Amino acid sequence: KAGVTQTPRYLIKTRGQQVTLSCSPISGHRSVSWYQQTPGQGLQFLFEYFSETQRNKGNFPGRFSGRQFSNSRSEMNVSTLELGDSALYLCASSPRTSGRVETQYFGPGTRLLVL
């Protein structure tokens, strides 16, 4: 099986712009979660989507949003970019066979730099 893919791998934006990141989960996986990784805050949970519905959300401002399509692919959007949004954004997929998200498999990430 192919792994989790994320596009683009690298992105440079300026403050005030918006950005959309894409994630394709492992075939057959229905849950997609997003994480932000920064040197200062470490790995922080953004949100989880399952069957096109947001099931869980971390403590991030409303500028961070996402969606999931019927084929389980997911997009994450950040509007009005700030310098502090510079980070590695990781996507993870899981089969989510129960109400509890079990093993998550991560993609290579999208590195976003905001200037």
Add this chain to the structure above:
Amino acid sequence: AQSVTQPDIHITVSEGASLELRCNYSYGATPYLFWYVQSPGQGLQLLLKYFSGDTLVQGIKGFEAEFKRSQSSFNLRKPSVHWSDAAEYFCAVNARAYSGAGSYQLTFGKGTKLSVIP
């Protein structure tokens, strides 16, 4: 809310030496526990996981971890470290976002960076 503590920010070992990376968690019920490894500029690779049953779990690349409920710990071990093991290691717990309620989510420790001396 649950939390994960990795007390060691950076560990340096010689190639061939044994390794133990510490992880302590805070959660009221039995958690699902994971260890991931991240090489520079890469995503996270799952090393091993504990859900229930045998408290000593085997993972990939010769790693193992032991779940100790009494100590709320899930330490990662390897008998003989290879230079290619140099990376950052993250312990994570899958538990409810809020004690006794809320959706499950994965919470990570801050990570332990491993350096290996050839």
